[in-house]
Amino acid sequence: MIDCHKFKRIEERQQPISVEIETHVSGRDKDKEVLLELLLKSDDEGNFVIPIIGMAGIGKTTLAQLVYNDTCVQNHFDLKAWVCVSDDFDITRITKAILQSVSFEPSNDNNMTSLEEKLKKNLSEKKFLTVLDDVWNENYHNWTILQSPFLTRIPGSKVVVTTRNLDVSATMGASHAHSLKVLSEDDCLSVFAQHALGSTNFGGHPNLEKVAKKIVRKCNGLPLAAKTLKGLLRTNVDHDAWKEILESEIWQLSEHRCEGFLQEARDKQHIKDLGHKYFRDLLSRSLLQISNKDNSRFVMHDLINDLAQSVAGEICFRIEGDKKISKQARHLSYIGSKYDAIKKFKGICEAKHCRTFLPLRLSNNRCCYVTNNVLTYLLPDLRCLRVLSLRGYQITMLPDFITDLKHLWYLDFSETFIKSLPESVSTFYNLETLLLMGCEKLEKLPTEMEHLVNLCHLNIICAHRLEGMPSNFGTLTDLQTVSNFVVGKGEGYQIRELKNSSNLKGQLCISGLKNVTETQDAWKVKLQDKAGLDELELEWSGDFDNRTEEVEKKVLDLLQPSKKLKKLAIKNYCGATLAKWVGDSSFNNLLSFCLKDCPNCMSLPSIGKLPLLKEVRIKGLYSVSDVGVEFFGENKPNAFPSLEILQFEDMPKWEKWSFCEVDEEARRFPRLRELRITNCPQLLWTMPKCLPSLEMLVIHVCEKLVISVSSLPMLSVLEIEGCDKVVYKGFADQSSLKRVSFSKLSKFICVAEWLVLGSVRVKSLELCSLRENNWGLLTQSMSLCNMTIQNWPQLFSIGADEERDQLMQLKIPCRVEQMKIWKCEGFKKLSATFQSITSLRVLELWSYPKLISLSKSSLPLNLKTLVIGKWKNLRCLLEEGEEYQHQ
Known part of the structure; x- marks a missing residue:
């Protein structure tokens, strides 16, 4: 049996000759520069191991050779060694190879203890460089043994590792890895x-x-x-x-090859886990890659894709162009377009043994259509289908042929407009996966779903019109994932139907909790015993009429989840206090906490003591007036040690945020990266004096808030709207600040003066509804590249204009590349000096009803894009010297 987890290769790689230097290596200058920086200038122990990661054939070994033979590297290190490791991580062989390189003597010794001692002696008090080429080992114990002779090293010693496997980097304890991209x-x-x-x-x-x-x-x-x-x-x-x-035909194959058998799981409970494991294996070995455009999607390099298609032959058929569908096709897939007509599926009737019909979406466009002819005349012939997806098509009813597909085990009608499923779906006894995500018009599920005895996965996220689960839903004991359980009204639709779902994993949202009238039903669910759940959302109802606070408090008490929970959200709860288990220190695996639209809740839970908590979102707590020490955790000096994102929104009575003494304040939020406070109009608060990791600060509609950004060394994005005052005096280094947006500020009238401070390096600036009297200073900004100005009624011209007051003209910094001007009603012209802004590439002018013409001669010479929007009276663009003649 082949070990499919190791993807063993048949032949050993030939040991490269490290002293050979390629006369020309294209496209790797920046990669070489980064690696030399790590090798020569960093004594940080976190960079002792430097992995170079990338798919096969991308040039990892060549790059390693390039830096290994660099003159500066030769002079920097006392000793160097190169070992080609390959699949077999033979510790004795590798140790002997390193020893022979650094001692310049052959060794016949195969005793590992003796080899370690000799190598340790040779490396002692030496600065050395070792390259381990083509490493596949993920065994931490093996790496620990191999590196034991390295412990006598002096700072600055390095181990460079080339590998396809992302996990190797973690095994060797590397802080950073250099990922190699394909060449241009x-x-x-x-x-x-x-x-x-x-x-x-x-x-x-x-x-x-x-x-x-x-x-x-x-x-x-x-x-x-x-x-x-x-x-x-x-x-x-x-x-x-x-x-x-x-x-x-050589392009039909590639040199990349892996062989193995996908071993079937022992039972249904492990199939999905096994699939995830194999997928992660393929990803870690660079056979699959994360998409650059969307990190939720994965792509395959074209050469590997060619290999896969060659191996699959006509069994796996991708419908594209004029290709006729093969009779041998068992699995059909295609890129769905806006309109998919019958012509696209020519020949599908002959693929009578087809098992898979799978449209794929490359965009988020939800307006996609498939003609009735496809559904009525073509798909009914595919009676052997196991997998059927009509995801994203704008269909309101399912075709009748669905009834005949008795072999289906995977059914996906997500993002369609269906209101219900046919009752015949309950006869799909082989069905394991049913996906109805984003079916916003779905009102009910089949009433006899209890017959789907093999159903393992049900996803009804965003099916908001669903009023309840079918009766006897609790008989589906094989269920592993249920995205949402909607508590309905009446017998048979209650929360106790979940009591036998002991195999639940992943995410679960229980909504409609206002319909729980018997509190003991909540206890029967026994969420504490469902240790496979990672995410739990408890949701009542946005309608707060006829609600009983006492019942809801008891229900929340009894829905205590497992201590292994990672994400918790509580929404639309009407109680004044939360259950004691919420925020309890025993939930030390919790990563995310959300409390939303709980209007009667008087205080926040003590979640500051949870060691792994990274994200907290609080919204719609209308009764909270004070966020005090209880939020941080009583007698807990190091509060929120891991928190990265903190958000407060819609808290109209919140007045006070109590911190402790200054020395304790410095130990709170040590890792906070993002802080957002929105629509908290009564909040009187001065920001903490020490937020060392804060990168993004967003404050909206907090009229009484005084904001100081004087001691935020990592701040990159600053967005403030509708606040009382911004304090900027006494700034320390602000070189990290890149994007700034100010709107409707009462007491910050020196924006331009602040922007040209020597320590400020803002690249993007957005200003709305501000009174500023010193715009001329903006021309001194050497970093500003992107500007947006909105609602400045005094603005008369863009560019210097001697005929107008300074307040009526906007002078442009010399390096601005993009500029957008919105709703400046007094704007009349582009001045003559505006043409000299040679850096400007994009100009957008919006909502100027008074202007009827615009002179082309006033536009910058290098302008590439001009966008004009909502100019009701605009008649033309004038050439140089031409005047507009109104007729």
């Missing part, structure tokens, strides 16, 4: 030319450059793929031969 097309072309022609360009063979670019495009940024072609093309400069390579 130009750099990859240079690599290709170097290895195919012995030159970095095509000066000697211009006729080959065009076809070379096409070949390189297929390499998709992998330098090893470009190098590998040298064996086919080296010294052959015939154009037809190169074109033959371009059109060759």
